Amino acid sequence: MLRLYDYLASGNGYKVRLLLHQLGVPFERVELDILKGETRTPAFLARNPNGRIPTLELEDGTHLPESNAILWYLAEGTPFLPQERLARAQVLSWMCFEQYSHEPNVATLRFWTHAGFLAQRAALVPGKREAGVAALGVMEGQLATRSFFVGERYTIADIALYAYTHVAEEGGFALAAYPAIRGWLARVAGQPGHIPITQG
Amino acid sequence: MLRLYDYLASGNGYKVRLLLHQLGVPFERVELDILKGETRTPAFLARNPNGRIPTLELEDGTHLPESNAILWYLAEGTPFLPQERLARAQVLSWMCFEQYSHEPNVATLRFWTHAGFLAQRAALVPGKREAGVAALGVMEGQLATRSFFVGERYTIADIALYAYTHVAEEGGFALAAYPAIRGWLARVAGQPGHIPITQG
Numbered sequence: 001m002l003r004l005y006d007y008l009a010s011g012n013g014y015k016v017r018l019l020l021h022q023l024g025v026p027f028e029r030v031e032l033d034i035l036k037g038e039t040r041t042p043a044f045l046a047r048n049p050n051g052r053i054p055t056l057e058l059e060d061g062t063h064l065p066e067s068n069a070i071l072w073y074l075a076e077g078t079p080f081l082p083q084e085r086l087a088r089a090q091v092l093s094w095m096c097f098e099q100y101s102h103e104p105n106v107a108t109l110r111f112w113t114h115a116g117f118l119a120q121r122a123a124l125v126p127g128k129r130e131a132g133v134a135a136l137g138v139m140e141g142q143l144a145t146r147s148f149f150v151g152e153r154y155t156i157a158d159i160a161l162y163a164y165t166h167v168a169e170e171g172g173f174a175l176a177a178y179p180a181i182r183g184w185l186a187r188v189a190g191q192p193g194h195i196p197i198t199q200g
Numbered sequence: 201m202l203r204l205y206d207y208l209a210s211g212n213g214y215k216v217r218l219l220l221h222q223l224g225v226p227f228e229r230v231e232l233d234i235l236k237g238e239t240r241t242p243a244f245l246a247r248n249p250n251g252r253i254p255t256l257e258l259e260d261g262t263h264l265p266e267s268n269a270i271l272w273y274l275a276e277g278t279p280f281l282p283q284e285r286l287a288r289a290q291v292l293s294w295m296c297f298e299q300y301s302h303e304p305n306v307a308t309l310r311f312w313t314h315a316g317f318l319a320q321r322a323a324l325v326p327g328k329r330e331a332g333v334a335a336l337g338v339m340e341g342q343l344a345t346r347s348f349f350v351g352e353r354y355t356i357a358d359i360a361l362y363a364y365t366h367v368a369e370e371g372g373f374a375l376a377a378y379p380a381i382r383g384w385l386a387r388v389a390g391q392p393g394h395i396p397i398t399q400g
Binding site: 049050058062064065066067068069070072073076085086088089090092093095096097099100101103104123124135138141142 | 249250258262264265266267268269270272273276285286288289290292293295296297299300301303304323324335338341342
């Protein structure tokens with residue numbers, strides 16, 4: 001059985017959980033508390049030298065880190081990843097956007113809020129706020145004329161971007177100003193097999 | 201003909217230039233000076249709303265942003281991207297590592313050094329220095345027992361990680377302490393069709 005090293009509050013972990021549920025693939029979940037250093041122990045660093053969840057352990061014992069690479073691995077050959085070359089690259093492009101322009105800002109401010117780090121990192125907050133608002137603006141523009149990010153169907157690009165966008169308000173990003181994003185969030189949440197971020 | 205919106209000093213742009221040269225695919229290069237705001241003009245934002253290079257314009261006028269998604273698009277069906285499902289996911293995993301754990305630290309300190317931003321962003325430098333050293337450590341560990349990142353052959357994972365690693369010393373990261381990385385840099389530079397970052 002697949003084993004997912006995970007942290008329940010993590011949107012990156014949630015991406016993988018959500019897709020596994022929607023694919024109907026059984027898996028064992030191992031919860032690691034990143035705030036207690038449980039991803040930086042020698043035992044876990046032997047699984048992922050970068051010390052991060054999610055990491056997927058395959059049935060042959062191989063460990064695959066990086067949420068979006070795990071999504072890609074699991075979605076190959078399923079309706080969650082298009083077959084066509086350009087559409088596949090566009091899915092990947094939005095996933096790269098998520099990890100570079102969105103997650104380090106939208107997810108990080110949520111994490112700092114939850115973990116009580118906002119005050120000690122106050123100097124970094126305005127830059128991350130501005131970059132997060134810019135990322136949400138790019139998403140709003142794309143979704144203004146589309147139902148989903150690529151090819152008018154629900155793909156792992158939507159899963160990747162949903163994970164931290166639907167909880168962006170926990171990091172102080174008001175979504176009222178983004179009607180296209182709010183409509184898309186509702187479409188994603190209405191997909192068969194959807195689970196909330198709080199479900200393991 | 202393919203058209204690449206690019207900035208010569210950018211390692212992200214270089215990734216794409218290098219692969220296009222190695223594939224023997226002709227392309228037109230459009231230089232945009234990111235320090236002069238040329239990627240934030242209305243004309244360029246219509247091509248890539250996220251306002252970043254590299255962006256690849258396909259022959260049908262479609263614009264594909266994100267360096268690693270462009271590499272994936274170009275490498276499909278070539279020896280630069282494996283066919284096997286797990287190896288493909290591992291290539292993508294290292295590319296995600298590059299964009300999340302490596303580039304924002306190793307590349308950013310190089311850019312700030314070149315652009316003269318180090319003093320005004322001094323508060324951010326130690327964190328980026330520490331994270332960059334950690335990323336180089338993860339690379340050194342992987343390369344200690346391998347010739348290339350995935351499957352003992354040169355792939356787009358190597359191209360993605362080579363781009364900013366081979367110029368890491370320009371950002372103050374000394375590579376003397378990383379013998380496995382230095383051996384790998386030489387192997388990558390020795391691949392057929394290799395070009396330097398200074399070549400358009």
